[in-house]
Amino acid sequence: MKNLVEVKNIKKNYGKNEAVKGISFNIKEDEILGLLGPNGSGKTTTIGMLLGLLKPTSGEILINGQKLEENRIEILEQINFISPYIELPKKLTVKQNLTVYGKLYKINNINERIEFLSEKLRLGGLLNSITGELSSGQKNRVSLAKALINEPKVLLLDEPTASLDPEVGDFVRSFLENYKKEKKISILLASHNMNEVTRLCKSILMMKDGIIIDKGNPDELINKHGRKNLEEVFLKLSRSKNELN
Amino acid sequence: MSLTRMYGLFLRHFYLITRSFPRVLDLVYWPTIQITLWGFISNFFATHTTYYNNAVGVILTCAILYDFLFRTSIGFNMLFLEEIWSRNFTNLFIAPMKIGEILTSLVATALIRALIGLIPAVLLTSPLFGISILDLGIFLFFLFLSLYLFGITLGVLVSAGLLRYGPSFENIAWSTMFLLAPFGCIYYPIEILPELFQKIAYLLPLVYIFEEARNILINQTVDIQNIYNAFMWNGVYFVLSIALFYYSFNVAKKKGTLINMGE
Numbered sequence: 001m002k003n004l005v006e007v008k009n010i011k012k013n014y015g016k017n018e019a020v021k022g023i024s025f026n027i028k029e030d031e032i033l034g035l036l037g038p039n040g041s042g043k044t045t046t047i048g049m050l051l052g053l054l055k056p057t058s059g060e061i062l063i064n065g066q067k068l069e070e071n072r073i074e075i076l077e078q079i080n081f082i083s084p085y086i087e088l089p090k091k092l093t094v095k096q097n098l099t100v101y102g103k104l105y106k107i108n109n110i111n112e113r114i115e116f117l118s119e120k121l122r123l124g125g126l127l128n129s130i131t132g133e134l135s136s137g138q139k140n141r142v143s144l145a146k147a148l149i150n151e152p153k154v155l156l157l158d159e160p161t162a163s164l165d166p167e168v169g170d171f172v173r174s175f176l177e178n179y180k181k182e183k184k185i186s187i188l189l190a191s192h193n194m195n196e197v198t199r200l201c202k203s204i205l206m207m208k209d210g211i212i213i214d215k216g217n218p219d220e221l222i223n224k225h226g227r228k229n230l231e232e233v234f235l236k237l238s239r240s241k242n243e244l245n
Numbered sequence: 246m247s248l249t250r251m252y253g254l255f256l257r258h259f260y261l262i263t264r265s266f267p268r269v270l271d272l273v274y275w276p277t278i279q280i281t282l283w284g285f286i287s288n289f290f291a292t293h294t295t296y297y298n299n300a301v302g303v304i305l306t307c308a309i310l311y312d313f314l315f316r317t318s319i320g321f322n323m324l325f326l327e328e329i330w331s332r333n334f335t336n337l338f339i340a341p342m343k344i345g346e347i348l349t350s351l352v353a354t355a356l357i358r359a360l361i362g363l364i365p366a367v368l369l370t371s372p373l374f375g376i377s378i379l380d381l382g383i384f385l386f387f388l389f390l391s392l393y394l395f396g397i398t399l400g401v402l403v404s405a406g407l408l409r410y411g412p413s414f415e416n417i418a419w420s421t422m423f424l425l426a427p428f429g430c431i432y433y434p435i436e437i438l439p440e441l442f443q444k445i446a447y448l449l450p451l452v453y454i455f456e457e458a459r460n461i462l463i464n465q466t467v468d469i470q471n472i473y474n475a476f477m478w479n480g481v482y483f484v485l486s487i488a489l490f491y492y493s494f495n496v497a498k499k500k501g502t503l504i505n506m507g508e
Contacts, residue, residue: 014501044504048503048504051335052339053498054499054501054503054504055495055499073342074341076340077341085332086333086334086336087333088336089327090331101336101340104342105340146336
């Protein structure tokens with residue numbers, strides 16, 4: 001499998017504060033990479049750099065073989081993002097929002113795409129509803145539809161199931177698993193839900209204080225650190241001094 | 246009634262003001278501008294009581310022109326602010342849109358918004374006051390175009406500030422037009438301003454636009470030089486505003502404003 005995302009020794013400084021201190025990783029096709037770490041560890045900064053919203057102080061990001069810095073627009077056509085901290089315009093209907101983003105991503109046959117996504121994400125009865133009047137779970141599925149409107153090769157997910165009830169959370173996780181398998185896309189999943197990460201990710205990066213302090217698949221990490229589950233590994237690493245492996 | 250609780254609520258707002266320079270500026274700014282603007286207007290009417298005798302519609306025409314400028318500028322800012330308020334800003338900036346595409350789209354939308362507001366105002370002046378702004382003739386188009394360009398320029402400048410400094414720059418967005426109003430000589434000729442203010446006013450396109458509107462309506466003549474000067478200054482400021490917007494975008498990418506915009 002080829003690497004769709006290649007991150008090479010990226011650093012990000014805000015003045016004297018080093019938010020990300022030279023990290024490197026790859027994400028293959030058909031792979032979900034978990035990005036874990038306590039608050040302030042540099043996860044959001046890393047995602048911001050991958051989205052082209054932040055310019056790395058040094059280092060290089062390649063998406064599908066193209067340098068992000070030099071091919072921002074071409075790359076943004078191939079990626080998308082979902083986070084509970086950003087929303088779609090509340091006064092527009094679901095269909096209007098998806099149509100707007102379909103246009104921004106220059107999607108042909110927008111209506112077909114919306115129909116396909118609404119069927120997959122159980123949005124059929126919501127297309128004419130006002131986005132701001134939807135429940136958290138419904139809004140989450142609409143945001144996911146927006147994130148998939150351009151059939152991204154790379155999907156960045158920041159806490160995709162935060163504040164969802166267990167049923168909707170499970171639906172979203174199953175959907176992501178199936179969608180990744182079907183479309184062979186790369187997903188970067190930043191989450192504090194360790195069960196979610198254990199279920200979805202074959203490999204994990206553990207960040208703390210702007211560096212990657214450990215990596216591996218969930219079982220390997222659990223065995224290596226002699227803990228019962230990933231949450232305990234997370235707690236151990238978060239509370240320990242940084243250790244590069 | 247608890248003094249402590251009331252003091253707590255006072256502190257909540259006091260802390261906010263002291264943490265944000267644009268908010269402090271906002272407090273000082275409005276009274277100063279209002280006093281300055283109305284001071285000049287009062288001064289003018291006290292010393293030139295017969296100036297508008299033969300042109301009843303001049304003030305109203307200038308008010309409509311100024312409102313068009315105001316609507317264009319605020320309209321542009323509103324489009325940008327709407328994305329921040331709805332927390333959609335990040336979605337917009339991770340879409341594969343070039344900065345030029347974003348600006349062009351907002352410029353066109355701002356024009357449509359301004360025209361929606363302008364047309365009823367223009368249509369109402371005739372039956373209500375017996376005045377038609379169309380008396381300005383073909384030159385009305387050039388005056389509107391010039392005002393539109395300046396309104397857009399101010400909108401782009403404020404949006405650049407929002408990109409660079411984040412939502413706290415919002416207050417400035419609302420007040421730019423009022424800062425320029427005294428220098429724009431909307432309701433009085435430039436001679437009424439002190440010399441230093443006149444020098445500043447001549448560096449803005451507004452004074453040429455409003456001087457020319459009055460010239461056409463009162464003297465029934467056209468001074469092409471005024472229209473030319475307005476477009477020349479508009480060109481200068483428009484290019485500067487676009488350059489500043491690109492610069493602010495790059496600074497925002499370095500400082501991280503784009504990912505914190507909704508917070």
